[in-house]
Amino acid sequence: MLEGFDERSYLNARRWKPGDDPYTLYAFNQRESERIPSNRALRDTRHYRCTTLHYDSDLPPTSIIITFHNEARSTLLRTIRSVLNRTPVHLIHEIILVDDFSDDGEFDCQLLTKLPKVKCLRNNKREGLIRSRVRGADAARAGVLTFLDSHCEVNKDWLPPLLQRIKQDPTCVVSPVIDIINMDTFAYVAASADLRGGFDWSLHFKWEQLSPEQRARRTDPTQPIKTPIIAGGLFVIDRSWFNHLGKYDTAMDIWGGENFEISFRVWQCGGSLEILPCSRVGHVFRKKHPYVFPEGNANTYIKNTRRTAEVWMDDFRLFYYSARPAARGKSYGDIRSRVELRKKLNCKSFKWYLDNCFLCVFKVSFQLCTFSSFLSLPAATLCVNFSSMHIQTVQCYDASKDTIKHHQCTCLHCISKK
Ligand SMILES: [Mn+2]
Numbered sequence: 001m002l003e004g005f006d007e008r009s010y011l012n013a014r015r016w017k018p019g020d021d022p023y024t025l026y027a028f029n030q031r032e033s034e035r036i037p038s039n040r041a042l043r044d045t046r047h048y049r050c051t052t053l054h055y056d057s058d059l060p061p062t063s064i065i066i067t068f069h070n071e072a073r074s075t076l077l078r079t080i081r082s083v084l085n086r087t088p089v090h091l092i093h094e095i096i097l098v099d100d101f102s103d104d105g106e107f108d109c110q111l112l113t114k115l116p117k118v119k120c121l122r123n124n125k126r127e128g129l130i131r132s133r134v135r136g137a138d139a140a141r142a143g144v145l146t147f148l149d150s151h152c153e154v155n156k157d158w159l160p161p162l163l164q165r166i167k168q169d170p171t172c173v174v175s176p177v178i179d180i181i182n183m184d185t186f187a188y189v190a191a192s193a194d195l196r197g198g199f200d201w202s203l204h205f206k207w208e209q210l211s212p213e214q215r216a217r218r219t220d221p222t223q224p225i226k227t228p229i230i231a232g233g234l235f236v237i238d239r240s241w242f243n244h245l246g247k248y249d250t251a252m253d254i255w256g257g258e259n260f261e262i263s264f265r266v267w268q269c270g271g272s273l274e275i276l277p278c279s280r281v282g283h284v285f286r287k288k289h290p291y292v293f294p295e296g297n298a299n300t301y302i303k304n305t306r307r308t309a310e311v312w313m314d315d316f317r318l319f320y321y322s323a324r325p326a327a328r329g330k331s332y333g334d335i336r337s338r339v340e341l342r343k344k345l346n347c348k349s350f351k352w353y354l355d356n357c358f359l360c361v362f363k364v365s366f367q368l369c370t371f372s373s374f375l376s377l378p379a380a381t382l383c384v385n386f387s388s389m390h391i392q393t394v395q396c397y398d399a400s401k402d403t404i405k406h407h408q409c410t411c412l413h414c415i416s417k418k
Contacts, residue, residue, distance in 0.1 A: 005114045007038060011073050026072045027290040028151075028183035033074040036186050038081045042282070044156045045179055045190035047221045050278035055160040060167055061093040062159070062236065063140035067132040068150035069100040070291055073108070075151035075284060080115060082153040091159055092117050093142035098132040101125055126294065128254035134247050137239070145242055148281070149233040153181060153188065155280040162236040162279050165224065170238035171271040173262075175230050176279035183286050193221065193277040197229035198359070201323035203260050203305040205231060224274040228267070228357045232259025234281050245269055246341045249307055251333045254293050257304030264312040267357050269347040299330070306332040311339055314350040 011034060016022065022031035044051075064083060068076055080095060097120040099109055109120035121135060137145055144166055146159070154176075162174045180189040194215055198208035210218070210225070218225075249261050266273055293300045306327050309317035321328055354360065 005111075007077070010077065010111045025070075025290065026075075027286045027288050028072075028075075028284055029186065030072055030074070032184070032186045033072060033078075036074075036078075038074070038078045039085055040078075042082075042153060042155050042188050043190070045177075045188075045280050046156070046278055047193065049220075049222050050157075050161075053161070053222060053278060055164045056167065059091060059160060059163040060144050061091050061142050062144040062146045062163060063093050063136075063142040063239075064095045064146045064148060065098065065133060065136035065140060066095065066148045066150050067098040067100055067129055067136060068102065068108075069126070070102045071150040076108070077112075079148060079150055079152045079154075080112065080118065082155075083148070084116060086154050086156055087159050091163065094119055094140070096121065096136045096139055098136040099123065100127055100129070100132045126254075128252070130248045130252045130255075130258045131250050134250055137242060137247060140239060143239050144236060145239050146236045147234060149283055151181070151284040152234065153282040155179065155282065158279045158281055161276045165274065165276060166236060166238050169272075170241050173230065173235055173237045173241075173266050173271055173273050174224070174279075175227070175235045175273070175275050176281040177275060177277055178231060178234060179280050179282040181282045181284040183284055186284075188282050190280075193225075194218075196225050196227040196275060196358075197231055197259075197263070197273075199229055199260065201319040203257065203308065203320060203324070205229060205259060207231075222278050224276050226358055227273050227275050228353075228359050229263040230259055230273050230275075232262070233283060241271065245271070245345065246338070249304075249311075249338055251335075251338075252304040252307060253295060254300050255289070256297075256301040257308055260305065261308040261312065264308065264350070264353060265342075265347070267348075267353050268312065268350070269342075269345045298326070302327045302330050303332050306330060307335055307338070311335050311342060312350060316350045316354070 014034075016031045020031075022029050024030075066076075066079060080097075083092070083095060095115075095118045097109065097112060097118060099120060099122040101123045102108060106122065109122050112118050113120050119139075121139060123132060123135070127135070133147060144163060146162070148154075158176055162176065165172055165174050177191055177193050177195075179191045181187070182189060192209075194210045195207045196210060198206050200206065245265055248258055252258050252261070263273055289297065295303070302324065305320070305324070309320040309327075310332065313320060
């Protein structure tokens with residue numbers, strides 16, 4: 001299968017000397033990654049009942065899209081080889097690599113396209129994850145799109161459960177359980193299958209344990225888990241549905257925030273998000289980004305999340321601004337086409353999303369907003385006092401008229417996780 005591909009010369013691994021720091025380039029242990037074979041065996045981390053499930057023999061094939069920027073060759077190759085080794089060949093229409101203007105990307109593209117099914121597109125300037133993914137999606141020819149990160153390893157039977165679900169319901173957007181590849185040892189570690197995606201009001205993603213009640217309701221551990229948010233690195237979506245929903249917000253830069261945008265959009269515009277516990281894909285989690293953000297990491301994250309808040313969160317964007325005061329006054333570009341899109345697709349409100357997408361049971365109460373709490377905020381956009389479980393905001397500020405309306409606060413108390 002791999003004849004014509006010279007792995008050793010592709011990897012071009014360096015000789016490590018004592019004292020060399022293997023974390024310099026990629027913020028993970030490059031030496032260990034180079035030492036581990038690209039086709040290593042992995043422990044099957046699924047629940048044993050997953051092995052008894054059957055999938056249709058006529059599942060739709062998929063285009064697998066992997067974008068990368070200055071990825072380590074060893075991890076990129078392991079991503080691709082794990083896909084080739086652990087996926088029924090008829091289900092892979094193609095593997096599309098999008099090289100986002102890596103320093104030596106021409107070589108990566110030239111060499112990797114010798115692998116079966118692999119095509120490579122190279123950006124001629126840095127575009128970031130979001131526009132790179134859209135470029136890959138536009139080039140894709142299969143009816144289903146599979147987005148993968150560039151430092152993953154797919155596990156046994158990872159793809160059929162995802163494709164089966166899309167075949168049943170093309171409006172469903174599905175993710176595997178994301179196992180952990182240790183950034184120091186490259187050990188492959190099973191992640192809990194009792195997690196779903198959540199966030200705080202500053203739009204930071206976090207994994208959230210299913211509550212004891214939710215777990216009790218899950219009598220079948222192979223069943224999908226509805227999730228308010230996807231982590232964003234790895235997911236599968238019907239291609240027409242992706243296009244219909246407006247792909248991604250291509251005015252977002254580099255990385256970050258796009259998972260909120262696509263998650264809110266999918267739910268509010270008639271779809272759903274699920275994690276499928278019988279699909280497992282490992283991912284190297286790191287503590288920091290190894291690459292540069294041309295506009296700075298924080299500015300990029302603010303621009304992307306602010307666009308998300310402005311387009312999708314209605315008045316609840318005020319929670320975002322109180323949790324992230326630095327976002328006020330930062331430029332975020334033109335959002336008119338995304339607002340248009342939301343109108344055209346007739347999407348539901350953010351309140352509907354909060355009420356229906358398993359976040360919280362909210363209790364609303366009204367109380368007087370004290371003058372002092374109002375004054376304590378520099379921009380005076382909100383009288384607010386919240387933690388992630390107890391949020392208060394006020395209707396005493398009218399953003400459109402820039403005036404204080406009244407002093408009644410609306411408080412949302414998250415009583416319990418749905
Ligand atoms: Mn990653």
